[in-house]
Each structure stands twice: as structure tokens, then as C-alpha cells.
Amino acid sequence: MVVPMRLIISPTSPYSRKARVLLREKGLEAIVTEVITNVYESNLVTEYNPLGRVPVLKDQSLNIYDSIIICQYLNNYQPDIKKSIYSLSNSTWEDQIRVALADGIIDSALQLVIESRRPIEYQSSMIIERHTAHILRGLQACEEQISEYKIKFDIPEIGLACALSYLNFRLPNINWGSKYHELYEWFEKVKQYKSMKETEFTIL
Numbered sequence: 533m534v535v536p537m538r539l540i541i542s543p544t545s546p547y548s549r550k551a552r553v554l555l556r557e558k559g560l561e562a563i564v565t566e567v568i569t570n571v572y573e574s575n576l577v578t579e580y581n582p583l584g585r586v587p588v589l590k591d592q593s594l595n596i597y598d599s600i601i602i603c604q605y606l607n608n609y610q611p612d613i614k615k616s617i618y619s620l621s622n623s624t625w626e627d628q629i630r631v632a633l634a635d636g637i638i639d640s641a642l643q644l645v646i647e648s649r650r651p652i653e654y655q656s657s658m659i660i661e662r663h664t665a666h667i668l669r670g671l672q673a674c675e676e677q678i679s680e681y682k683i684k685f686d687i688p689e690i691g692l693a694c695a696l697s698y699l700n701f702r703l704p705n706i707n708w709g710s711k712y713h714e715l716y717e718w719f720e721k722v723k724q725y726k727s728m729k730e731t732e733f734t735i736l
Contacts, residue, residue: 538590543734546698547599548587556727634691640666675712701733
């Protein structure tokens with residue numbers, strides 16, 4: 533008998549969303565139960581991840597954390613269920629770089645969100661300018677590679693879609709869609725996918 537896995541997530545986390553989108557693209561909803569938690573109010577995450585971060589995948593005695601590793605694990609789970617989405621072992625260097633690019637955009641977006649929650653008199657203009665510049669350069673790189681993103685929808689594309697969604701959700705002032713038109717057109721298409729619609733960001 534297959535023992536259901538548990539995916540511990542926050543509905544506002546872009547990293548959680550990457551894993552949630554992939555498990556739907558992979559067709560694993562029936563054997564992966566999503567457990568919504570608030571990392572600031574619950575000890576559930578630290579029970580399975582010493583870093584206290586989501587997502588965490590609990591599969592029997594195995595605790596798996598980091599969204600890329602979770603996506604890799606889910607992708608390799610019973611590959612006959614549905615198409616293989618992505619594998620670091622047989623991906624190109626270009627694919628792996630695009631995975632890192634999407635995560636880098638998310639990292640900087642999270643830093644801006646954290647900074648925005650500090651009292652305004654303590655906010656650092658240097659940090660804000662630095663991470664905004666990181667995001668814009670990252671988006672420009674994605675715009676220049678847009679033909680690669682149009683070919684398929686696997687981990688690099690899922691990561692980028694979640695990054696762009698997070699910018700809209702938490703940092704609408706960046707208004708990235710007005711600057712990167714081809715990227716915006718691509719995102720307008722992929723955000724209609726069932727896996728994206730079912731995982732839209734929600735406030736606890």
C-alpha cells in the first residue's frame with residue numbers, strides 16, 4: 533500500500549508554490565497531501581526541517597527540504613504516472629542556470645518584502661535599490677531567453693512563473709509587465725494553466 537506523502541507548505545510562499553505546481557503537473561495529487569501551516573505560529577515546520585523553512589516533503593522516515601530537491605524527488609517518484617517533468621541529472625547547463633535565475637529573482641523579492649516590513653525609518657535604501665536591480669536584471673535575462681521558456685513547462689518555467697506571480701502578489705510597484713513585454717505575454721498564457729490556478733497565493 534502506498535503511504536501518502538505530506539507536503540508542508542505556506543500558501544504565500546513562492547517556493548511552496550513551485551512544489552505545488554509540479555505535483556499537479558506530475559499528477560501526484562492523490563498521493564501527496566498538502567498541509568498548510570504558518571511558519572511563524574507553528575512548530576510543524578521545524579519538526580521536519582531544522583532550517584524552519586517551507587516547503588517540506590514528508591515521505592515516511594524521509595524529510596526533504598529545499599524546493600528544487602523536493603521537485604526533483606517528486607519528479608522521480610513513479611515516473612510512469614505521468615511525463616517526467618525535469619531531472620537535474622539529464623538537464624542541460626542552460627536549464628540549470630534558468631532554475632537558478634528564477635530562484636534568484638524570488639530570493640531578492642523576498643528580501644524586498646522583508647525590508648518593507650521594517651519601520652520605514654529603519655529601512656535601507658541600499659538594500660532596496662540593490663535587490664530591485666537584481667530583480668530587473670534577472671527579468672531582462674529571462675526576456676532575452678523567452679524562446680527557451682516557450683518550449684515546455686518544467687522546473688525552470690515553473691520557477692519563473694512562480695517568481696512573476698510573487699512579484700505581482702507582493703511587489704506590484706515593480707510593474708514588471710510594462711517593461712518586459714514578451715515575458716508578460718508568456719506569463720499571461722501560463723498563469724491560465726490548471727496547476728497555476730489551483731495554487732494561487734492566498735493570505736492565511
